[in-house]
Amino acid sequence: MLNFSFYNPTNLVFGKDQLQELDNLVPKDARVLITYGGGSAKKNGVLDSVQKELAKSPRKVFEFGGIGANPEFSVLMDAVKIAREENIDFLLAVGGGSVMDGTKFVALAAFAKEFVGKEEELLRFGFMPVPVDGAVPLGTVVTLPATGSEANTFAVISNGEDKLPVNSPFAYPKFSILDPVLTYTLPERQIANGVVDAFIHVCEQYVTYGVEARVQDRMAEGILQTLIEVGQKTIDNPKDYDARANLVWAATMALNGLIGMGVPADWNTHMIGHEITALHGIDHARTLAAVMPAVWKVRKEQKREKLLQYGARVWGITEGSEDERIDQAIAKTEEFFQGLGMKTRLSDHNLGEADIEKIVASLEKHGMSALSERGDVTPEISREILKAAL
Numbered sequence: 440m441l442n443f444s445f446y447n448p449t450n451l452v453f454g455k456d457q458l459q460e461l462d463n464l465v466p467k468d469a470r471v472l473i474t475y476g477g478g479s480a481k482k483n484g485v486l487d488s489v490q491k492e493l494a495k496s497p498r499k500v501f502e503f504g505g506i507g508a509n510p511e512f513s514v515l516m517d518a519v520k521i522a523r524e525e526n527i528d529f530l531l532a533v534g535g536g537s538v539m540d541g542t543k544f545v546a547l548a549a550f551a552k553e554f555v556g557k558e559e560e561l562l563r564f565g566f567m568p569v570p571v572d573g574a575v576p577l578g579t580v581v582t583l584p585a586t587g588s589e590a591n592t593f594a595v596i597s598n599g600e601d602k603l604p605v606n607s608p609f610a611y612p613k614f615s616i617l618d619p620v621l622t623y624t625l626p627e628r629q630i631a632n633g634v635v636d637a638f639i640h641v642c643e644q645y646v647t648y649g650v651e652a653r654v655q656d657r658m659a660e661g662i663l664q665t666l667i668e669v670g671q672k673t674i675d676n677p678k679d680y681d682a683r684a685n686l687v688w689a690a691t692m693a694l695n696g697l698i699g700m701g702v703p704a705d706w707n708t709h710m711i712g713h714e715i716t717a718l719h720g721i722d723h724a725r726t727l728a729a730v731m732p733a734v735w736k737v738r739k740e741q742k743r744e745k746l747l748q749y750g751a752r753v754w755g756i757t758e759g760s761e762d763e764r765i766d767q768a769i770a771k772t773e774e775f776f777q778g779l780g781m782k783t784r785l786s787d788h789n790l791g792e793a794d795i796e797k798i799v800a801s802l803e804k805h806g807m808s809a810l811s812e813r814g815d816v817t818p819e820i821s822r823e824i825l826k827a828a829l
Contacts, residue, residue, distance in 0.1 A: 450614040461492035469529040510541030522549035535583025540594035546574040574609035585633035587694025589615035632724035634670040647812040703812040733828035
């Protein structure tokens with residue numbers, strides 16, 4: 440097992456009716472800016488419920504809506520302006536990963552006086568922590584299980600055709616409310632996206648190479664098996680509380696840092712997927728579903744040990760030659776995604792060989808020339824992966 444330091448200060452408040460804890464979680468005299476997305480939070484009544492809880496104490500509450508599926512820098516800067524002008528001292532994200540990611544950026548930009556007028560520079564540090572001394576405190580009310588943003592330090596922000604990571608230890612939410620009931624009204628497409636996103640988050644940290652991290656491996660396998668068990672069930676019966684509760688918790692555990700401690704992580708699939716989303720507007724999870732099987736096919740030798748372990752422990756594949764078992768594991772993964780309504784080929788999204796060079800060029804532009812857990816995926820290998828994904 441590799442050396443690590445694990446720290447996660449987010450208070451996870453889980454279960455039915457936990458929204459009523461808001462009054463205790465948000466400072467009583469705070470000036471709060473609620474952030475949300477395209478309006479579903481208003482339509483389904485969640486925003487009204489949040490306002491009702493916050494009104495139990497003498498807080499001043501403001502709203503900012505319109506944070507889209509790939510939060511845009513220009514839109515977020517409008518929220519930053521409100522936060523500064525109204526002296527906001529607490530941010531509350533109500534929504535899914537994009538709203539939470541966008542709110543993390545607002546928290547950092549609104550606090551960082553040294554970046555006033557040059558906030559775009561906060562997007563240039565990649566996965567390294569941005570050089571700020573703090574952030575406006577934030578909490579989240581999760582309405583879409585997928586990204587794990589409710590319990591980590593990362594955000595992905597769009598700036599034109601660029602999708603750029605932002606990271607800061609100050610971006611940990613102070614708390615996150617996870618009430619599975621708040622996710623009941625989500626469309627089938629968004630639930631399927633969430634299941635696949637969480638599944639691939641786990642795989643990026645698990646299907647790499649072995650380092651004798653047995654606890655992390657078993658936890659990762661348990662999350663994957665849970666997603667397989669409840670993924671279709673929660674689509675077929677949106678009000679199955681137990682299935683939905685397990686999905687919500689699995690998505691949080693997939694990317695709160697715990698299963699990634701002491702193990703190598705890949706993120707090759709995500710880096711390629713981000714470029715495809717930025718260039719072609721395809722849902723993030725749907726790019727991942729097409730790219731990850733191709734990564735595994737091209738990188739079979741480098742991932743052999745863990746692909747065999749994944750096949751045996753997650754899918755029960757124990758017979759046949761090593762290559763046959765690996766091929767079966769990849770096929771079972773694709774079948775699982777397809778069963779959720781996912782396409783597993785880029786050609787299903789109307790992409791062809793002519794699009795590959797632009798994607799590879801975008802990877803190079805963003806410094807993604809040494810990807811994978813081993814840092815050995817060059818642009819040439821990314822090109823090979825993209826061809827395999829067609």
